[in-house]
Amino acid sequence: MEKGYTLITGASQGIGREMAKYCAQKGMNLLLVALPNEHLEDTVKEIETDYLVKVDHLAIDLCQLDAAQQVYDWTIQKGYEVHILINNAGFGDSGFFEDIPFQKTVNMLLLNNLAAVSMTHLFLPQMKKRGHGHIMGTSSIEGILIMPYKASYSATKRFIYSFFLALRQECKKAGVNVSVLCPGPVPTTPGAIQRIKVQGKKAEIITRSVDHVAEIAISKMLKKQGIIIPGRLLRTVVLGTWLIPFSIKMWFFERMSRRYADQRVEMMKKQVAVK
């Protein structure tokens, strides 16, 4: 198994937390990064109690412009060698683009894209010097497919997909593996569960449990797979969409995800009524 440390962002809940537990099971030492709250401390305690690995954590808001530098400086100060970097922290929102508070969209860009790119920029040179290492970006099926009513989220995930796949080719000769994880729906947050419900059967059949996604992500990354799409049916759906003409595909996606916008408009109407 890999020596050194595996650094996971967004490791206190959801997919990140399950990836941390799966890595610990495999004997990998961990550095966990997430927002400062009880979720992060609970995750650290659980891993310390259940597994014989070294684990440390840093509570930080990765939306800050200098957050990645702070994370990097912390690892240098503590003498931690990061051999695996998993850029997992991210969030999304849905509805008409103009209905989503703009600061939320800005934070989405900062967390989903800038934090991942900055972390990679800082940790990649030492991996190249060592001649080995893994870096994973977390995209989404919605980054591959392009989703109306999730324009910003879908675009941040498209960026991650494109950035890490291009980087993968650049890093091959240096011995550093770069992978990109593209999950379909995963019931993690109440918001994610609600979105799966809104889409009904279509979403349910491609939904995978959080521990399944985490296990596939880590095991395929260690096998140096480029694009990791958990679930055979989901992979088939993606391949199928590549065969459909773009305008037909976008017409279908618009119809399919219009419910997100309707739901947000309803929510906004209720808020106005309460005021």
Ligand SMILES: NC(=O)c1ccc[n+]([C@@H]2O[C@H](COP(=O)([O-])OP(=O)(O)OC[C@H]3O[C@@H](n4cnc5c(N)ncnc54)[C@H](OP(=O)(O)O)[C@@H]3O)[C@@H](O)[C@H]2O)c1
């Ligand atoms: N769930 C899905 O259906 C799905 C599908 C495709 C792709 N993805 C992607 O997979 C990744 C994980 O999703 P998830 O559903 O597991 O998310 P989640 O359950 O909401 O967990 C997100 C993690 O990121 C941390 N985080 C959030 N904002 C942060 C910030 N500003 N600074 C530092 N850490 C922050 C959270 O910390 P706190 O616990 O402190 O809030 C938490 O540990 C995301 O990139 C997401 O876009 C998810």
